[in-house]
Amino acid sequence: MKVFCLTGGIGSGKSTFASMLETQGVVRIDADAVTKTLQQPGQPVFDALVEQWGDHIVAANGELDRAALGSIVFSDRDALKRAEQIVHPAVRSAIETQLEALAATDSLVVLELPLLQPDDHYLERSCGVIVVDCPLEIAKNRIIVTRGLNEAEAQKRIEAQCGRDVRLAMADHVIDNSGTQLQLEAQVPSCLSWMHSVKAK
Numbered sequence: 001m002k003v004f005c006l007t008g009g010i011g012s013g014k015s016t017f018a019s020m021l022e023t024q025g026v027v028r029i030d031a032d033a034v035t036k037t038l039q040q041p042g043q044p045v046f047d048a049l050v051e052q053w054g055d056h057i058v059a060a061n062g063e064l065d066r067a068a069l070g071s072i073v074f075s076d077r078d079a080l081k082r083a084e085q086i087v088h089p090a091v092r093s094a095i096e097t098q099l100e101a102l103a104a105t106d107s108l109v110v111l112e113l114p115l116l117q118p119d120d121h122y123l124e125r126s127c128g129v130i131v132v133d134c135p136l137e138i139a140k141n142r143i144i145v146t147r148g149l150n151e152a153e154a155q156k157r158i159e160a161q162c163g164r165d166v167r168l169a170m171a172d173h174v175i176d177n178s179g180t181q182l183q184l185e186a187q188v189p190s191c192l193s194w195m196h197s198v199k200a201k
Contacts, residue, residue, distance in 0.1 A: 011139030
């Protein structure tokens with residue numbers, strides 16, 4: 001098994017690129033998808049979030065109201081830190097379980113990690129870091145269109161993540177997503193070739 005961390009700022013297209021790799025046989029572990037599973041009603045993470053912020057983060061159907069939670073945590077750094085302290089340990093445990101199941105295989109694995117930091121423990125087992133990158137204005141415009149946010153909300157989401165320069169400094173392989181989806185897809189073969197060439201840990 002070779003594990004690679006894949007990251008990028010909000011609106012960078014990291015999930016789109018991760019899906020492209022997945023269609024080529026790469027095993028994809030999406031931290032956001034893991035998080036959503038753990039935030040389902042009845043899960044300890046859901047209960048802890050509701051205990052912290054109350055029923056107004058619960059939608060009418062009984063599920064987590066992600067927009068309501070987002071409006072709290074992305075406008076208050078202390079609230080964001082509290083949410084991360086609730087969510088991140090559970091996500092880490094779930095990802096480790098998935099990795100353990102793949103340990104004896106010869107799989108290429110990408111951990112899609114939107115919040116990857118330079119001191120992140122995932123880097124210890126990673127064979128390399130793939131960063132999907134684009135200029136901040138392009139990213140902002142994308143999330144305004146795709147997520148229905150206004151400019152101020154989009155800016156808050158961008159500022160809640162580590163800076164573009166920090167991400168690029170972590171990168172072993174950079175994917176440029178400032179163009180079209182076809183231009184993004186054209187970078188899949190070279191990325192796969194690089195992944196195969198890197199030594200396993």
